[in-house]
Amino acid sequence: MDLITEINKNMIKKEVRAFLDIYGFEGLKQAMDNYSNLQQLYLCRTKNATSKICICEINYLQICGHLITIYTTDGCYHKYGSLKTELESLSQYGFVRCTQSHLVPLTKIRSIAYDCITLLDDTTLPLSKRYSSQVLLSFKIYEKRNSHLK
Numbered sequence: 001m002d003l004i005t006e007i008n009k010n011m012i013k014k015e016v017r018a019f020l021d022i023y024g025f026e027g028l029k030q031a032m033d034n035y036s037n038l039q040q041l042y043l044c045r046t047k048n049a050t051s052k053i054c055i056c057e058i059n060y061l062q063i064c065g066h067l068i069t070i071y072t073t074d075g076c077y078h079k080y081g082s083l084k085t086e087l088e089s090l091s092q093y094g095f096v097r098c099t100q101s102h103l104v105p106l107t108k109i110r111s112i113a114y115d116c117i118t119l120l121d122d123t124t125l126p127l128s129k130r131y132s133s134q135v136l137l138s139f140k141i142y143e144k145r146n147s148h149l150k
Helices: 003-038 083-093 129-149
Strands: 041-045 050-054 058-064 067-072 075-080 095-099 102-105 109-112 116-119 124-126
Touching (some): 058 083, 083 095, 083 102, 095 129
Antiparallel strands (some): 058 067, 058 102, 095 102, 109 116, 116 124
């Protein structure tokens, strides 16, 4: 083994130990999950095209009729479908339903009020009574899990 490889291994060990000392094993697991989630892609399929969207770039989804609009940091995408189907595939990435016509990722929520959600980009979405308890509970769990990473 050459000297450079040995130095790199020692540096990595040192960094991992320092991280574990600060954040613990749960923090390391959460950091790895977050990194993994950043790599995930959402496929927006239409009749004529398929677009790949990084899940971490999705701000929220909105449906009107069967037309779903995906709002991202780079613009909007459109597809046909149902929010139920979209929630089934996106819930594993922290998406929750906040109204009959909106899905939002917990990672993009800045604050939750009585009847609305404010996103990190200052977008305000409605929050219905029907979904408010689930959104609040999910957000509380998300914040608790990630409080040590801030």
